Amino acid sequence: MADFEIKDLRASVEGKEILKGVTLGINKGEVHAVMGPNGSGKSTLSYALMGHPGYKIDGGEVLFKGQNVLGLEPDVRARLGIFLAFQYPVVVPGISMTNFLRTAINAQRGYDGKDKSKQVSPKEFRSMLKGELEVLHMDDSFLPRYINDGFSGGEKKRAEILQMAMLKPEIAILDETDSGLDIDSIKFVAEAVNRMRGPNLGVLIITHYTRILEFIKPDFVHVLVDGRFVLSGGSEVADRLETTGYSEWMEADEPAVLAKEEVS
Amino acid sequence: MATSPKIDVGTDYKEKYGFFVPEDYVFKAKRGLNPEIVKEISWMKGEPEWMTKFRLRSLEIFRKKPMPNWGADLSVIDFENIFYYLRASDKQSKTWEELPPDIKATYDRLGVPEAERKFLAGVSAQYESEVVYHSLQKELSAKGVIFLDTDSALREHPDLFKEYFGTVIPPADNKFSALNSAVWSGGSFIYVPKGVRVDVPLQAYFRINAENMGQFERTLIICDEGSFVHYIEGCTAPIYTSDSLHSAVVEIIVKKDARCRYTTIQNWSTNVFNLVTKRAMAYADATMEWVDGNLGSQITMKYPSVYLMEPGAKGDVLSIAFAGKGQHQDAGGKMIHVAPNTTSTITSKSISKAGGRTSYRGHIKVYPGANNSKSFVKCDALLLDDNSRSDTYPYNDVDADNVTLGHEATVSKVSDEQLFYLMSRGITRNEAETMIVNGFIEPFTKELPLEYAVELNRLIQLEMEGSVG
Structure with missing residues (x-):
C-alpha cells in the first residue's frame, strides 16, 4: 500500500456528485500530477483531501499513517503532515504573515501555549524564514503584511509555497499553483518545490495546464x-495532453484543445 | 491556586509591596440617596460650599430626569439599594474565597501579580505604587503639569478646578451625569500647560488606583494651547466589584493646536451596569482622540463625544466592544460639528458571542455654518454564532453646506473559508477563531501601548476558549 492511499473517493458539493470514485496511491518521494479540464473535480479533490466543510464525502477512504483521515478536522490532517497550497489563498485581515507562520509552526509542533520547549525559538524561526524567502525571491517586506491581504497573484502563490x-x-497538494502566475513566478515556485523533493515528501500537483510540469517533472500523470481518472501514466501523458488536449474525453461543444492560459 | 488567601493585607504594606494604607475616615456607609447623604459626602471630603451646592442641585436634577427610554434596559437598577460612598476599609469586605471562580481563574491565566489581583478583586485596600508615582510626579511638576486625583485637585487648585469643572458636561446633560455630579468621588485631574508635551502616557497611578475605579469617578483634563497628553484609564484584567452601578463622567478641554488622546479599556465583572458620559471640547486645530474598549459589564452605555468648537478641530473615536453571554454593549460615539472645516471619524468594532448583544449608536450633528466639515463613520460587527446580535443606530443631522458625510457598516460572521485556511495549517479551530477575532480588532489593538495590546489579545483568547460552536 502507498504512503497516502486514496481509495474510491466520492464527494459532492451542494448535492451535486463531483468525485465519482477516485483511487490513487502516492508514495513519499513521488510527484503525481492530476490534470483535467474545468469542472472535472480537480479542486474538489484537493478540498476533500484537506477536509473543507463545504465538500461532502459520500464514500471511499483516504489512508495515511494507518488511519482514514476523512473523519478528521483539517487541523488534525495538517498536523499529521498533509498540506494544501490553495488555488485561491484566503485573506485574513489583522494577522501578520509572521504571526501566522509562527503560529502554524508552533501548532505543527504541538505547542498549545503551555510547554515552551515545543515553541519555535525566534532565532530558529528567523533562520528558517531567511533561507526560504531567498529561494522564492521574496523579501522581508511581506512579513508584516496581513495574511494574503493586498497580495498580487504571484505573491499569494509564493506565500503558499513559503508556508509549505x-x-x-x-504529503503536499498543490492546487493550481501555476494559475495566474507569470513565467518567472512559476520558475521560483518550481525551484522551491524541487528543492523540497526527496524521500520524505510526496507531491500531488493539480493543474489544468502542462506548463508547470515543464519545471516540476512528475513521476506520474493522471x-x-x-x-474519474480516465488515463494514468508517466510524464508522457502530459506530453500527449500538450498536443491533443482533453478533447477525446469531452463533449463536442467543449473547447477541443488545451488553450494556453492568459498570463496575468 | 497560586495565591495564598492567608496573607494579611492589612499590615506590612510598605515592606511587602511598597504600598501604603490610606488613613481611615470616620464615616458610616448607608445605602440609598438623599440630600443628607450628599451633604455628608461633601462634608467628609471637606469641600467648599460651592461644590456642596453643586452636588445638591445635581441631586434635584437626577430626581427629576426620567430614565433614558432608549438603549439598554435599565429598569432593574434599584437606586435605593446602592452605596453611594464607601470608605476604603468598607470596600475591603470580601475575602479571596468569596470571589467567583471565573474571576480568580482569569487572574491566573493573565498572570496578574498577586498584590495587584487582590486589589483588582476588591479584597485588599487601595494602594498606590509610591515609587513609580512619585518619580513621575516630580518630572511632571517640573513641566508644570498637574496630575492628581480629582478630590485632591479640588483642594489644591480650587480656582483652576472651578473654572472648568462641569463646563463640558453639565449635571442636566442626562440622568447619569446628574447622578455622578451629585455623588462623584475620585477620578483623575490633569492640567497640561501651554506648549507642554507629556511624552509618557499618564496612567491612573501605575495602572490602578481604587478611586479611579470607583463607582462614580469624575475625570477632568485640560490641555492648554499646543500641548499634548495621552491618558490611559482602566486595565485589561477583570475588575471585580459587588457594586452594580458604575457611572463616571469624563470632561476634556482641548485648546487651540493641542492634542489629547484618552484610552480606556474596561473589563468590569459581568454584574455591573456601566453608564458613562464622556465628552470633549476641541478648539481651533485641536485634536481629540477617544480610544475606547469595552469588554466586561452586564450593560454598557457609552458614547464618547467631541464638540468641534472652532475651525480645524478634529475628533476621533476608535472603539471596540465585546459582548458575551448575557451582556449588552451599547456603545458608539458622537461628533458635534459647530465650526467650519472640522473633521471627525468614528470607527467602531463589535464582537458578539454566545447570545451577547452589541449596538452601535452614533450621532453626527453638523450645525448651520459648519460648512466644509467632514465626517466618516465606519462600524463593523462580527457575530460568532447565530444566537448573538448586533444592531446599528446611526443618527445624522446636517444643517450646513458642502459637508462630506460617509457611513459604512458591515456585519460579518467568522467565515468558513478563513477558518478552513488557518486550520489547514494545523491551527486548531479555537485558536483560528481567536486569531480571526484578534485580527478583526487589530485596528484598535495597534493604537494601544504594547503591554495593553498583548494583554488584550490574551484576554480575547480567554473569552474565546471553548466558546464558539
Whole structure:
C-alpha cells in the first residue's frame, strides 16, 4: 500500500456528485500530477483531501499513517503532515504573515501555549524564514503584511509555497499553483518545490495546464474527467495532453484543445 | 491556586509591596440617596460650599430626569439599594474565597501579580505604587503639569478646578451625569500647560488606583494651547466589584493646536451596569482622540463625544466592544460639528458571542455654518454564532453646506473559508477563531501601548476558549 492511499473517493458539493470514485496511491518521494479540464473535480479533490466543510464525502477512504483521515478536522490532517497550497489563498485581515507562520509552526509542533520547549525559538524561526524567502525571491517586506491581504497573484502563490517550506509536510497538494502566475513566478515556485523533493515528501500537483510540469517533472500523470481518472501514466501523458488536449474525453461543444492560459 | 488567601493585607504594606494604607475616615456607609447623604459626602471630603451646592442641585436634577427610554434596559437598577460612598476599609469586605471562580481563574491565566489581583478583586485596600508615582510626579511638576486625583485637585487648585469643572458636561446633560455630579468621588485631574508635551502616557497611578475605579469617578483634563497628553484609564484584567452601578463622567478641554488622546479599556465583572458620559471640547486645530474598549459589564452605555468648537478641530473615536453571554454593549460615539472645516471619524468594532448583544449608536450633528466639515463613520460587527446580535443606530443631522458625510457598516460572521485556511495549517479551530477575532480588532489593538495590546489579545483568547460552536 502507498504512503497516502486514496481509495474510491466520492464527494459532492451542494448535492451535486463531483468525485465519482477516485483511487490513487502516492508514495513519499513521488510527484503525481492530476490534470483535467474545468469542472472535472480537480479542486474538489484537493478540498476533500484537506477536509473543507463545504465538500461532502459520500464514500471511499483516504489512508495515511494507518488511519482514514476523512473523519478528521483539517487541523488534525495538517498536523499529521498533509498540506494544501490553495488555488485561491484566503485573506485574513489583522494577522501578520509572521504571526501566522509562527503560529502554524508552533501548532505543527504541538505547542498549545503551555510547554515552551515545543515553541519555535525566534532565532530558529528567523533562520528558517531567511533561507526560504531567498529561494522564492521574496523579501522581508511581506512579513508584516496581513495574511494574503493586498497580495498580487504571484505573491499569494509564493506565500503558499513559503508556508509549505516552513511546515515541511509529508504529503503536499498543490492546487493550481501555476494559475495566474507569470513565467518567472512559476520558475521560483518550481525551484522551491524541487528543492523540497526527496524521500520524505510526496507531491500531488493539480493543474489544468502542462506548463508547470515543464519545471516540476512528475513521476506520474493522471487525467481526471467528470470525477474519474480516465488515463494514468508517466510524464508522457502530459506530453500527449500538450498536443491533443482533453478533447477525446469531452463533449463536442467543449473547447477541443488545451488553450494556453492568459498570463496575468 | 497560586495565591495564598492567608496573607494579611492589612499590615506590612510598605515592606511587602511598597504600598501604603490610606488613613481611615470616620464615616458610616448607608445605602440609598438623599440630600443628607450628599451633604455628608461633601462634608467628609471637606469641600467648599460651592461644590456642596453643586452636588445638591445635581441631586434635584437626577430626581427629576426620567430614565433614558432608549438603549439598554435599565429598569432593574434599584437606586435605593446602592452605596453611594464607601470608605476604603468598607470596600475591603470580601475575602479571596468569596470571589467567583471565573474571576480568580482569569487572574491566573493573565498572570496578574498577586498584590495587584487582590486589589483588582476588591479584597485588599487601595494602594498606590509610591515609587513609580512619585518619580513621575516630580518630572511632571517640573513641566508644570498637574496630575492628581480629582478630590485632591479640588483642594489644591480650587480656582483652576472651578473654572472648568462641569463646563463640558453639565449635571442636566442626562440622568447619569446628574447622578455622578451629585455623588462623584475620585477620578483623575490633569492640567497640561501651554506648549507642554507629556511624552509618557499618564496612567491612573501605575495602572490602578481604587478611586479611579470607583463607582462614580469624575475625570477632568485640560490641555492648554499646543500641548499634548495621552491618558490611559482602566486595565485589561477583570475588575471585580459587588457594586452594580458604575457611572463616571469624563470632561476634556482641548485648546487651540493641542492634542489629547484618552484610552480606556474596561473589563468590569459581568454584574455591573456601566453608564458613562464622556465628552470633549476641541478648539481651533485641536485634536481629540477617544480610544475606547469595552469588554466586561452586564450593560454598557457609552458614547464618547467631541464638540468641534472652532475651525480645524478634529475628533476621533476608535472603539471596540465585546459582548458575551448575557451582556449588552451599547456603545458608539458622537461628533458635534459647530465650526467650519472640522473633521471627525468614528470607527467602531463589535464582537458578539454566545447570545451577547452589541449596538452601535452614533450621532453626527453638523450645525448651520459648519460648512466644509467632514465626517466618516465606519462600524463593523462580527457575530460568532447565530444566537448573538448586533444592531446599528446611526443618527445624522446636517444643517450646513458642502459637508462630506460617509457611513459604512458591515456585519460579518467568522467565515468558513478563513477558518478552513488557518486550520489547514494545523491551527486548531479555537485558536483560528481567536486569531480571526484578534485580527478583526487589530485596528484598535495597534493604537494601544504594547503591554495593553498583548494583554488584550490574551484576554480575547480567554473569552474565546471553548466558546464558539
